[in-house]
Amino acid sequence: TSATQARDVVIGYSGRTIAEMPFAWGSRKGFFKEANLDVKMIYMSTSIAAKGLMSGDVDYSTAMGGTLRAAIAGAPLIGIYSMFKAQMYLVAQPRFKQVADLKGKTVGISVFGGAYDLVARTILKHHGLDPEKQVTLLQIGDSRTLYSALTAGSIDSAILGPPYDIKAELEGNNRLFDSSEIFDMPFSGLATSKKKLQQDRAEVKAIVRGLERIRRYIAANRAEAEAFVKQFLNLNDKEARLSVAQMVKSFRDTGRTTDEAVVDFIDTTLRSTKQKAGTIKPSDIVDWSVTTEVVRELDKEKK
Template sequence: MITFTRRTVIAAAFAAAAMIAAPTSFAQAAPEKTDVTIAVGGKSLYYYLPLTIAERLNYFKDEGLNVKVVDFQGGSRSLQAVVGGSADVVSGAFEHTLSMQAKNQPMVAFVLQGRAPQQALLVSNKKMKDYKQISDLKGKKIGVTAPGSSSQAVLTYILAQGGLGPKDVAFIGVGSSSGAVSALRSGQIDALINLDPVVTILLQNGDAEMAVDTRKVSEAEKIFNGDLVAGTLYAPEAFVKKNPNTVQALTNAMVRANQWLTKASAEEVAKVVPESYLMGNREVYLAGFEGNRDALSPDGRFPDGCAQISLDVLRKVNDKLDPAKLDLGRVYTNKFVDEALKKYPLSK
C-alpha cells in the first residue's frame, strides 16, 4: 500500500509544473538537408573565425548536420559556387545580399559573424613618413584585396571623408596574404586596406602605421554612422524557405561559436584552429585575434538599420544600385538567431 505525505504531494506537484513549463522550442525538427556545403573565400581570416570554431568544436554535428566547408580564393568565387549550385550556403560579406537582390537573385543572411568590417587602412612608413590625414592619400597607389571588393568599397567611403573620390587614387589588387605584405614592403604601393593577419604583421614589423582601424567597433560606427556589418552566413532565398530546419541548425551552431569566442582567450583560439592559420608565427596570430575580438558578433544578431548602411557604402563603388528597387527587409532575418538564443541563451 502506497501512502502519500504532504511532502511527497508537494514534490510531485512541483515536478508536474516543471514538465509543463519546460520550453518546447528546444525540440527542434530534424534538418531537411543534413549534408550541407558552405563556400567561403579565405577561411583562415578572423573575418570567418566563427565558422571555423563551429566546425572544429563539432557544433554542426551536434545539430545533426554534416557540413563540408570549401575554401575559395575570394568572396566573389564562393558566391559563384552557390549561384552555380556546387554549394548551399555562403560564409561571406553581408553586402553581397544587396548586390544579388539587384540582380534578381535574392539572398538572405541569417546569422552574423562580424559586427564591424575588420579592415584597417595602413600607410607605408617608407613612402608616407609625413602622413597626417586622409587627404594626403591623393595621387597615391593604395592596395585593396581585389578590384570591386568589400575592401575597395570601405576604402572609397573612407576617402570621401577626406574629400577624395575614387579617381583621386589608384586602386591596386594585392590579395589578403603574403602578396599584400610584399607589395607594401617593396614600395609597389603607398598604403593599403586589408585584414588580419596582414595588418598585424605590417604593424608589428614597423612597415606601416595605422590610419583607420575598423576592427574597433566604436571607430567603425563613427566612420559609417552606424553598424557596417561584415561576415555572415547567407543563402538563396529559395533555400532558406525550403530548408528552415537546416538553416536553424546552422544558426544554432554559429551562435554557439560566437558565444564561445566572446569568452575564449587568444591561446584557446590558437589551440582550436588549424596549425596552418598561425602561418608559422603564433604571436602574430594571437595579437591579430585580440585586434579583431571587438569586431566579432557576440550573439549573431543583425542590428537595426545595418542594410541601409551597407547600401550607402556599396553605392560608393556601384552607383548603378537603385535603392528604389531594393527591399532591404528581405536581405536578412533575425528569426533564426532569436530561436537559437532560446536554446543557447547568452550568459551574463
C-alpha cells in the first residue's frame, strides 16, 4: 500500500542511448509507482553491473548482452525481458561504401568481449573479412564516445546504437550494415540474478510490467516520446523523430527472443571468447516466464 514506504530498486545501465530511454521515462512517468517501487537508474559499466547483481547491490541491469556473457561464463545471472531487436549498426566514414571496403581499416567498439565487439566480428565475418587479421578492432567506449571518434576522423568505422547512428548518418557518414539482418540476439532488455528471480518474483514481475506498459505507451504516443527523447539525449527535432521511429520498429511484441537466437548467442560468445562449446542451454541464461505472463495479462486487459 502507499502508506508503506516505497521500495528502492536499483537498475544499472551502461550507456545513455535510446535503449535506456524507456527505463528512464517509465521511471519519470510513474509506471513503477503502482507497485510501490522507487526505481533508481544508476550509470555503471557492464562488468560492475554484473558484480553488483551477484552481490545484491544492483537489482537489475539493462546491459543484457554483457550480463548473459557473464552467465555463459558461469555467473548465476539470468535474462528475463528483451524489449528490442538488436539496434546496432556499422557506420563508416563517407569514403567507405560497403563492408568489404574496411579491409585493413579500423572498427571502433565499446569494450572487448561486449555486445558491440560480438556484433562487429559477426558482421565482418558475414562479409568475408577476418576480424583477427584483416581489420583492427579498437576499444573506444560507449556509443556517444564512438560517435565522437568517428566524426573526428580518428577511426574509420564504428558500431553505433541510436541515436548516434542517426546523428552520424545525417552528418554524411555511411550506414553500411544493420546487425538485425543477420541475428536476433537478446541485447537490450533486463537481466537479474537467479536468486532475485527465485526469491522475489513479485517484484521482478512488477518491474517487467512497468517496462512492457511503457513500451506500449511509447508505440501509441510517439510525439510525447519524441519530446522526452529530445531532452534525454539532447537531440534536434529530426534526430528525435528518426530515433523514436527506429526504436518503435525494433520493438518486440513478445518481450522475448526465440530459443534459436539464444543458442546462436551462446555459440558466438563461446567462439569469440575461445571457450569450448559446452552444454549450456538457453534455459541456463534466460527465463522468459515472467515476461510471458505479463504480456498475456496486458493483452487481456487491452481487450
